[in-house]
Amino acid sequence: MPPSSEWGTFKESRSAPIHRWFSFPAGFSYRAVEWAIGASPGAPPTRILDPFAGSGTVSVVAKGRGIPSGGTEAHPLVARIARTKVRWDYDMDALRAASEEFLASLEETGPGLAEEYPVEALPELVRKCFSRENLGRLLHVRETLRRRGRTEYRDLFELALLAALRDASAAATGWPYIAPRHRIRESDGLEAFRRRLRQFVDDLVATPAQVRRIPADVREGDCRSSPFEEGSFDLAFTSPPYLNNYDYADRTRLESYFLGFASSWREISERVRQRLVVSATTQVERGDRLPRDLLSPEVERADPRVARGLRERIEELSRRRLHKGGRKSYDLMVALYFNDMTRALAETARLLRPGSRFLLILGDSAPYGVHVPTEVYLGRLARGLGFRQSSLWPLRRRGEKWRSNPQRHRVALRESLLVLRN
Numbered sequence: 001m002p003p004s005s006e007w008g009t010f011k012e013s014r015s016a017p018i019h020r021w022f023s024f025p026a027g028f029s030y031r032a033v034e035w036a037i038g039a040s041p042g043a044p045p046t047r048i049l050d051p052f053a054g055s056g057t058v059s060v061v062a063k064g065r066g067i068p069s070g071g072t073e074a075h076p077l078v079a080r081i082a083r084t085k086v087r088w089d090y091d092m093d094a095l096r097a098a099s100e101e102f103l104a105s106l107e108e109t110g111p112g113l114a115e116e117y118p119v120e121a122l123p124e125l126v127r128k129c130f131s132r133e134n135l136g137r138l139l140h141v142r143e144t145l146r147r148r149g150r151t152e153y154r155d156l157f158e159l160a161l162l163a164a165l166r167d168a169s170a171a172a173t174g175w176p177y178i179a180p181r182h183r184i185r186e187s188d189g190l191e192a193f194r195r196r197l198r199q200f201v202d203d204l205v206a207t208p209a210q211v212r213r214i215p216a217d218v219r220e221g222d223c224r225s226s227p228f229e230e231g232s233f234d235l236a237f238t239s240p241p242y243l244n245n246y247d248y249a250d251r252t253r254l255e256s257y258f259l260g261f262a263s264s265w266r267e268i269s270e271r272v273r274q275r276l277v278v279s280a281t282t283q284v285e286r287g288d289r290l291p292r293d294l295l296s297p298e299v300e301r302a303d304p305r306v307a308r309g310l311r312e313r314i315e316e317l318s319r320r321r322l323h324k325g326g327r328k329s330y331d332l333m334v335a336l337y338f339n340d341m342t343r344a345l346a347e348t349a350r351l352l353r354p355g356s357r358f359l360l361i362l363g364d365s366a367p368y369g370v371h372v373p374t375e376v377y378l379g380r381l382a383r384g385l386g387f388r389q390s391s392l393w394p395l396r397r398r399g400e401k402w403r404s405n406p407q408r409h410r411v412a413l414r415e416s417l418l419v420l421r422n
């Protein structure tokens, strides 16, 4: 199968068993991973890495194929979601019985008790997404789960509840944005949870018994200083953050607030935003005095020509921002992105055995209309860091629907597959 224009989107994964448990806005197609495994020359890979694991697409595919995998994900809530999706070694009869027993216990206490829960204590965003009554039902599930303490099924049931949030919401919560003012028909929160939990159990029961114990080691961690051992993987596949001002921490705000994982913008910054590779202006702070050269020596050493191209763009962005209302710090964002990604590439090279491939789904970008050929630059930096080959395959054009918007630039963007060989 040749590369497909859908690979960079979550569309195909949205209806696939297990992948569908959580519609991660930045997810990509599971089919791209299947292709990468099948297209490996010689023997199939023995252990696959995803340095930016997200909701675990790579590990779910690898496990289904009986191949061990590992991954790092810096967003704590997303890492927990991925870990839950790759745990399949339940006693399936016991799991089904426990799920039905839990659902029955929710009925016993009755949704009428919803009134008891402290709906007012939740951040406004959550309250705006549901009617008071429905939010009470969802809190009823959350609290019943909490009262039971840490059981074997806790994470699985909690993920079913997270998935039910967007299913039940009265606000248009289509990824990536939540639009509380745009109302849609609300669905019963208990019913949404029931459907999700049964779907999860059905998907788990359908997994082949012989792969259920295949290790899929997704860690909460930073891929710039990975916990994995040198040379312990022979294929890597990922989709890193794009340089497109997309705030991953913000996109999971509904779930983070509902679980009480954070209750304000500041807490989300401390617990999530500051840990991620810089790809949004919400992650950078403009101090009084910026260093003269924003790029790190690692970028300069890896490829001085790329560093020069980046400096020109960074300077242009620091000029353009002065004439824009928002005065966004795209200059800083671009510099810090390449500093971070250079470290991520170097660390991934360390984890791969010689001769292994590293595939990245990537998009370019054009903040304030200044085109940054991210995929070309990362390919060159990778060569400078020791990867022996690099090639680019176009996947699709992006940003078409924005083209008529006068607020946006008109640079044609694309999504590509960057294939590196160690």
Ligand SMILES: C[S@@+](CC[C@H](N)C(=O)[O-])C[C@H]1O[C@@H](n2cnc3c(N)ncnc32)[C@H](O)[C@@H]1O
Binding pocket: 024, 026, 027, 028, 051, 052, 053, 054, 055, 056, 057, 058, 072, 073, 074, 075, 078, 221, 222, 223, 224, 238, 239, 240, 241, 242, 248, 275, 276, 277
């Ligand atoms: C494009 S998404 C990956 C989506 C994933 N492939 C999936 O199918 O769900 C990029 C991910 O990188 C994570 N991330 C950002 N900085 C990171 C870092 N330094 N280390 C590990 N993960 C990071 C983000 O939280 C986000 O989940």
